[in-house]
Amino acid sequence: MSGRTTALTPPGDAVPPVRHPEAPAPGETIGSHYEHCFGCGGGQPHGLHLEARAGEGVSVTAEFRVREAHQGAPGLAHGGVLATALDETLGSLGWLLRVIAVTGRLETDFVRPVPVDTVLHLQAEALAVHGRKIYCTATGRIGGPDGPVAVQADAVFVEVKVDHFIANGRKQEIQAALADPDQVKVARAFEVNP
Numbered sequence: 223m224s225g226r227t228t229a230l231t232p233p234g235d236a237v238p239p240v241r242h243p244e245a246p247a248p249g250e251t252i253g254s255h256y257e258h259c260f261g262c263g264g265g266q267p268h269g270l271h272l273e274a275r276a277g278e279g280v281s282v283t284a285e286f287r288v289r290e291a292h293q294g295a296p297g298l299a300h301g302g303v304l305a306t307a308l309d310e311t312l313g314s315l316g317w318l319l320r321v322i323a324v325t326g327r328l329e330t331d332f333v334r335p336v337p338v339d340t341v342l343h344l345q346a347e348a349l350a351v352h353g354r355k356i357y358c359t360a361t362g363r364i365g366g367p368d369g370p371v372a373v374q375a376d377a378v379f380v381e382v383k384v385d386h387f388i389a390n391g392r393k394q395e396i397q398a399a400l401a402d403p404d405q406v407k408v409a410r411a412f413e414v415n416p
């Protein structure tokens with residue numbers, strides 16, 4: 223046992239998340255963080271192509287249309303794909319906090335089956351911050367933004383530096399990303415955020 227605490231409940235001395243002054247305004251679209259990201263990249267033919275929008279406070283919304291490539295059982299979305307949609311939506315909260323953070327823990331409830339062609343209305347919100355940990359929650363509703371919850375997740379994201387990706391990513395993609403001045407500029411700007 224490592225003694226690491228992975229609880230999804232913020233500790234008593236956690237603080238409320240603070241929206242960064244330069245965060246996208248409510249209603250503004252949050253761009254893809256990486257073209258080849260399965261969740262939000264335009265360069266993934268079978269990806270989810272999520273386009274999150276900033277909400278009030280530290281929250282975001284997005285829509286995901288389940289396509290044939292996303293099936294698990296006949297005509298139904300694969301649970302892992304739905305968890306990915308929640309994960310990606312939660313990941314975009316980093317744009318409002320202006321930190322780079324990766325999923326440490328993601329606990330998902332699958333409440334209702336989600337048929338192919340359904341639009342999943344996603345909403346995610348940061349609840350608390352404790353050191354490098356961001357406690358957050360997300361829902362995916364069907365039939366409209368106020369429809370019944372089909373999937374729900376609670377998560378802990380952990381803040382990292384750009385070096386996390388440089389040290390761990392496959393060399394060819396890292397080199398390509400580092401050669402893209404826009405990608406480097408955005409990443410470094412997030413990194414120096416106090």
Ligand SMILES: CCCCCCCC(=O)SCCNC(=O)CCNC(=O)[C@H](O)C(C)(C)COP(=O)(O)OP(=O)(O)OC[C@H]1O[C@@H](n2cnc3c(N)ncnc32)[C@H](O)[C@@H]1OP(=O)(O)O
Nearest residue numbers: 226227228255309310313323324325326327353355378380
């Ligand atoms: C750029 C944005 C991309 C967004 C894409 C959508 C989101 C994603 O899918 S990200 C990809 C999936 N996630 C990953 O690949 C992460 C893999 N894991 C790791 O790299 C590491 O375990 C990592 C970075 C999470 C933590 O490692 P490390 O930096 O050494 O942190 P460490 O010092 O152990 O822990 C820091 C704090 O986080 C906590 N923590 C670490 N891991 C977890 C966890 N799994 N669950 C909960 N808390 C955790 C620790 O308890 C510690 O808390 P405290 O400060 O209170 O003691």
